[in-house]
Amino acid sequence: DAGVIQSPxxxxxxxxxxxxxxxxxxxxxxxLFWYRQTMMRGLELLIYFNNNVPxxxxxxxxxxxxxxxxxxxxxxxxxxxxxxxxSAVYFCASSPTTSGSIYEQFFGPGTRLTxx
Amino acid sequence: xxxxxxxxxxxxxSEGASLELRCNYSYGATPYLFWYVQxxxxxxxLLLKYFSGDTxxxxxxxxxxxxxxSQSSFNLRKPSVHWSDAAxxxxxxxxxxxxxxxxxxxxxxxxxx
Numbered sequence: 001d002a003g004v005i006q007s008p009x010x011x012x013x014x015x016x017x018x019x020x021x022x023x024x025x026x027x028x029x030x031x032l033f034w035y036r037q038t039m040m041r042g043l044e045l046l047i048y049f050n051n052n053v054p055x056x057x058x059x060x061x062x063x064x065x066x067x068x069x070x071x072x073x074x075x076x077x078x079x080x081x082x083x084x085x086x087s088a089v090y091f092c093a094s095s096p097t098t099s100g101s102i103y104e105q106f107f108g109p110g111t112r113l114t115x116x
Numbered sequence: 117x118x119x120x121x122x123x124x125x126x127x128x129x130s131e132g133a134s135l136e137l138r139c140n141y142s143y144g145a146t147p148y149l150f151w152y153v154q155x156x157x158x159x160x161x162l163l164l165k166y167f168s169g170d171t172x173x174x175x176x177x178x179x180x181x182x183x184x185x186s187q188s189s190f191n192l193r194k195p196s197v198h199w200s201d202a203a204x205x206x207x208x209x210x211x212x213x214x215x216x217x218x219x220x221x222x223x224x225x226x227x228x229x
Contacts, residue, residue, distance in 0.1 A: 033216075104165060105162075106162070107152075
């Protein structure tokens, strides 16, 4: 398996622009997580999907952030409009739902976002 | 609320020396416990996990961790570190009530030659 795939790996944009981050989870995994990592705040869970349905989006910072999972093999995280404080590394992770393994999360390589 | 504490932000050890990274958690029931490693510029990779059974668990890259219920700890150990072990290490706890992991703040491991 190719693992969790994220694109782009790096994104540089200007304040006010729309940014879309993409994630392809591992095939067969039913849960998908979007995280943000910064030096100041560490690793923060933004949103969690189970079977393509958003279960917990309490970590989404504000209305500028939105996430979708139209099918089991694709998810997007969108920031519109972007701000410099959104600069961070965004990780996508997926997890199987086999009992005993449900919490084991497999991470993608991340997207490093820089908003100028 | 559940929490995970990694008291050491940075740890420096000499190559070939032993290593112990500390992790304490606050959780009422028996937790699901994990250690992940993040190399510079990379995503997080699972090192080992504890769900139940033997409290000493073996992981990849020669790491092991011991679950001590009485101390609410899950410390990570390695008998002899290699320069390639330089990375950031995260402890995490899984909650019974949902699928989320509660993450520690991470410990950055620096290896002296």
